[in-house]
Amino acid sequence: MTKQLWIILVVVGLVGCASPAPPATTVRPDAPLPTATATLTPSPEPSQTPSPSPSPNPTATPFITPPPAGRPAAIPILMYHHITDLAPTESALEHDWTVAPGNLDAQMSWLVEHGFHTISLAQLAAFFTGSQPLPQKPLVLTFDDGWEDDYSTAFPILKKHNYTATFFVYTSPLDHKQFLSWSQLAEMVKAGMEIGSHTLTHPHLKDLSTEEAKKEIQDSKATLEKRLGIPITTFAYPFGDYTSAIVDQVKQAGYETAVSISGGYNQSSNQLFLLHRIRVSYKDTLPDFASRLP
Numbered sequence: 001m002t003k004q005l006w007i008i009l010v011v012v013g014l015v016g017c018a019s020p021a022p023p024a025t026t027v028r029p030d031a032p033l034p035t036a037t038a039t040l041t042p043s044p045e046p047s048q049t050p051s052p053s054p055s056p057n058p059t060a061t062p063f064i065t066p067p068p069a070g071r072p073a074a075i076p077i078l079m080y081h082h083i084t085d086l087a088p089t090e091s092a093l094e095h096d097w098t099v100a101p102g103n104l105d106a107q108m109s110w111l112v113e114h115g116f117h118t119i120s121l122a123q124l125a126a127f128f129t130g131s132q133p134l135p136q137k138p139l140v141l142t143f144d145d146g147w148e149d150d151y152s153t154a155f156p157i158l159k160k161h162n163y164t165a166t167f168f169v170y171t172s173p174l175d176h177k178q179f180l181s182w183s184q185l186a187e188m189v190k191a192g193m194e195i196g197s198h199t200l201t202h203p204h205l206k207d208l209s210t211e212e213a214k215k216e217i218q219d220s221k222a223t224l225e226k227r228l229g230i231p232i233t234t235f236a237y238p239f240g241d242y243t244s245a246i247v248d249q250v251k252q253a254g255y256e257t258a259v260s261i262s263g264g265y266n267q268s269s270n271q272l273f274l275l276h277r278i279r280v281s282y283k284d285t286l287p288d289f290a291s292r293l294p
């Protein structure tokens, strides 16, 4: 790949994720989902005993069984992109979509200390649709776009803390400079990480024809399943862009969940295709980070 091409890919990826969340569309209750849900990853069993010190937030309400249909459950889904150190001269945009490795490590330590247990989005789906219990203080960690630093930087930090995460990758840049390789992805899957689809080429789905959008949504799933040999059950909308028609296409393609980029930690059974995520940015201090969690 030429230097020019990968620079374009990098710019597209960075700018791509920088779009603000679209205006919320009206959310209709999801159609009933099949109860059979494939589990992608082994249940994460943190080997470290959580600190007995109580959470500093008195409103934290640990639970292990789903709330009544449509009622929210506190399951934060954190959203990360690049994990690397930035020079102060880098753009504000880049600072918004990057977290320093030292900060990621400190954030993971904080989560372990406060008794959070990482789960996959397949587990979240099974919780809401099949009443499969979750460990107390469940949390989903997500990393978008398939940057190489997912493997070189984030993955070792996750393993150090016995945490798992969901990596949303788009397939076209895989095996190219600055992006994950298929063999790195396979190694991450083997270590219990969940892989989700982020389309083939990271387009603005709402600008595509129905057929083009369908291809991005369906073929990325099929490609990842074929190459990795696992079910791909979760989807992330590029740029956080969606319409009700796109949400329907994601459901029809056979995904069980999809994540948006709108904030908050409450999730519910009627929003499994517009799950909320909390963005973590470069400037966030540990108190900033903690203040967004239940």
Ligand SMILES: [Zn+2]
Residues within 6 Å of the ligand: 016, 017, 144, 145, 198, 202, 238, 239
């Ligand atoms: Zn993205």
